[in-house]
Amino acid sequence: MRLIGWAIALAAAGLTPAAAAQSNAAAPAQSAPTAAAPAATTATPPAGTAQEPNKPDAAQPAIVPGSVGHMIPTAGVGEPDGRKGVQLQVTPIGKEAASFHNDWLLPLCAAISILVLVLMLIAIIRFRRGANPTPSRNSHNTTIEVIWTLVPVLVLVAIAIPSIRLLRHQYSPPPADLTVKVTGHQWYWSYELPDYGVSFDSYILKEANDPTRQANQRARTDNDGPPLLAVDNRLVIPQGKVVKFIITADDVIHSFAMPAFWIKQDANPGQLHETWAKVDRAGVYFGQCSELCGARHGFMPIAIEVVPQAQFAQWVGQNGGHMPGSKPAAAPATASANATPAAAQPTGATPATQPATNQAATAQN
Numbered sequence: 452m453r454l455i456g457w458a459i460a461l462a463a464a465g466l467t468p469a470a471a472a473q474s475n476a477a478a479p480a481q482s483a484p485t486a487a488a489p490a491a492t493t494a495t496p497p498a499g500t501a502q503e504p505n506k507p508d509a510a511q512p513a514i515v516p517g518s519v520g521h522m523i524p525t526a527g528v529g530e531p532d533g534r535k536g537v538q539l540q541v542t543p544i545g546k547e548a549a550s551f552h553n554d555w556l557l558p559l560c561a562a563i564s565i566l567v568l569v570l571m572l573i574a575i576i577r578f579r580r581g582a583n584p585t586p587s588r589n590s591h592n593t594t595i596e597v598i599w600t601l602v603p604v605l606v607l608v609a610i611a612i613p614s615i616r617l618l619r620h621q622y623s624p625p626p627a628d629l630t631v632k633v634t635g636h637q638w639y640w641s642y643e644l645p646d647y648g649v650s651f652d653s654y655i656l657k658e659a660n661d662p663t664r665q666a667n668q669r670a671r672t673d674n675d676g677p678p679l680l681a682v683d684n685r686l687v688i689p690q691g692k693v694v695k696f697i698i699t700a701d702d703v704i705h706s707f708a709m710p711a712f713w714i715k716q717d718a719n720p721g722q723l724h725e726t727w728a729k730v731d732r733a734g735v736y737f738g739q740c741s742e743l744c745g746a747r748h749g750f751m752p753i754a755i756e757v758v759p760q761a762q763f764a765q766w767v768g769q770n771g772g773h774m775p776g777s778k779p780a781a782a783p784a785t786a787s788a789n790a791t792p793a794a795a796q797p798t799g800a801t802p803a804t805q806p807a808t809n810q811a812a813t814a815q816n
């Protein structure tokens with residue numbers, strides 16, 4: 452009895468802080484402005500208002516539509532276009548998954564639905580009271596019972612085999628050619644290519660008539676992409692290469708989703724998640740944060756541009772980075788629009804540290 456008493460006391464003590472925390476959490480919610488204020492002050496840059504607060508427009512070179520990093524999107528590719536079903540898939544996994552969905556699951560679902568509908572119609576019409584006044588008193592039929600047990604089992608096996616095969620392909624990626632670290636923030640994404648010395652932030656491009664757009668912020672044009680999906684700095688990756696994405700977050704849970712690559716991976720603070728893509732088709736692809744992450748969750752799109760290897764090298768150079776094995780860029784002054792001051796700094800660091808970084812990068816490749 453004494454033991455039980457202690458157990459209850461301990462449990463109560465354990466529960467109390469949780470209950471207190473809950474009531475604390477509930478309290479600020481009643482006064483919305485108080486709750487919003489700390490969030491606004493902790494978010495740097497200020498919640499969704501600045502694209503590159505440290506860099507005035509005047510310092511950015513003019514954007515040439517169609518150049519690397521500014522490829523003009525193709526309608527209906529890598530963006531929603533009102534079609535039913537999944538987007539055009541551009542990775543091997545995406546193609547396998549879309550084919551599994553379109554050519555196997557959908558026909559199977561349709562066949563089962565039609566079968567059930569026909570059986571229901573037969574039961575309703577043929578066995579209605581008017582047509583069948585004295586109902587059968589049979590309570591079971593062994594043949595039918597065997598059929599209605601075996602057929603669903605076979606249907607499940609027919610779904611499970613390709614489904615498990617797809618999962619196996621998805622979770623056994625080929626060796627990576629390139630690693631990209633993706634970090635979700637409230638409310639923007641940042642990207643880092645550690646082996647190339649490139650890192651930058653990527654913000655939504657606001658509409659020209661958006662009252663929250665600051666005077667020095669570039670407005671979206673159709674060359675950038677659809678509204679709510681276009682970003683100021685796109686991630687550029689090489690065509691036909693295996694890209695490993697290491698995904699995390701620095702505040703709350705986000706989700707890195709790129710429908711045309713068949714990627715959707717949670718970005719959790721304090722955890723590294725991994726996914727991959729091998730994109731064979733050059734182009735611009737758009738995705739969105741897919742985990743409700745706060746007030747501007749709907750305003751942190753993802754844009755990935757897939758380009759041939761030579762253009763990728765050009766983009767790396769423009770952003771103050773260097774191809775593994777080659778000499779790093781001379782000075783941050785050569786960094787283009789995409790390079791943030793944070794990205795430019797390591798390149799401008801003392802030359803003594805550079806060869807070591809370079810060797811490490813080469814060794815990893």
Ligand SMILES: [Cu+2]
Pocket residue numbers: 635636704705706740741742743744748751
């Ligand atoms: Cu998010």
